[in-house]
Amino acid sequence: MGAAAPLLRAALLALALSPRRAAAAPCTAACPAGTFVSGAGCGASCRPCPSDTFSSVAGAGSCNLCRKCQGRFKYLKECSPVSDAECTCKEGYRCSSEGCSRCDRSCGPGKERTGSGCQDCHYGTFNDQPDGSCKNWTACSENQVLEPGTATKDVICKRSLNNPTSATTLPTTSPVVPFRIAVPGKDLQMDMIRISLAVAGLLCLALLLPLCVCLSVWQKKKLHAVFKKMHTTPEQSVQEETCSCRFPEEEQGEDEDCGKSTEFRDLLEN
Known part of the structure; x- marks a missing residue:
């Protein structure tokens, strides 16, 4: 027992003098936008974003490259440490996608x-x-x-x-051929011309109708005379000439003969 006592005291002394493990404390670097966290653990630090880079959120582990506005694009807003650049299209072109990632000819x-x-x-x-x-x-x-x-x-x-x-x-529709809108009274001159032509036609008709009737009657008489001449015998012609050329001193009997001959000719003609 006497020999174990010194060993026990030495063990207790060693335990008391040994270093204790410290409790783990959180080590977080609250780096703002425009910077990034460099390192790890409690030794981490905040470093600013290099040129042509940016970080738009706090505690970013790295910075992003800025957008370049080249070719058909031009800068609408320059790049900054906390925001990216914004582009738009040059003159003669237009943005055809969200965020103007493409430019088409205007x-x-x-x-x-x-x-x-x-x-x-x-x-x-x-x-x-x-x-x-x-x-x-x-x-x-x-x-x-x-x-x-x-x-x-x-x-x-x-x-x-x-x-x-x-x-x-008019509302926008498919191609429309232009048309004319008639205005009341605007075609008065054309109406007068039509009325004049109609009156002239009626007058011509009124003049031509009697002329046609006279021509028809004249042709009928002419045909009747020709027909009469064709059916007259030489004896009748001589008799007619005798009757027509007699003198007043001729006897009454001859007048009766001529009258009979004339009545007979009229019966033949009719």
Whole structure:
């Protein structure tokens, strides 16, 4: 027992003098945006993002490269340590995707974009805005067009200068062929011409009808005379000449003979 006592005291002394393990304490580096965490554990530190890089969130482990706006793109916003650069399209091009990641050629006035690219506005339509859509010309009343329309500008109506509500724009549809709107009383001259022609026709008809009747009667008489001449015998001709050329001194009997001959001829003709 006497020999074990010193050993026990030595063991207790060694245990008391041995270093104790410290409790694990959290070591987090709260690096703000524009920096990144360099290192690990409690020895980590915050370092700023290098040039042409950025970090938009706190505690980032690394920085991201800034976007380059080149070619068809131009800078809308420069890159900074806390945000990326923003790009847009150069003149003559337009953004065709979200975030302007693609630039397509722009359609200028007088054209519109279709599935196959830029297409000219059809006749009767116009577009006066870049990358706009073609719209129908304003419909003016007849003879009220002050300036005709083109592919890049609308029709200007005379009345629209003082009364804009008198001109209406048709909704955009497929290509429409322009039409004329009839105005009451505007075709009065044409109506007068038609009436004059009708009256002239009636007058000609009124003049030609009696002429045709007279011509028909004359032809009928002529045919009757020819027919009469064809059926007259030489004896009848001599007798008619004798009867027609007799003198008043001739006897009454001869008159009766001529009368009978004439009545007989009339019976034959009838």
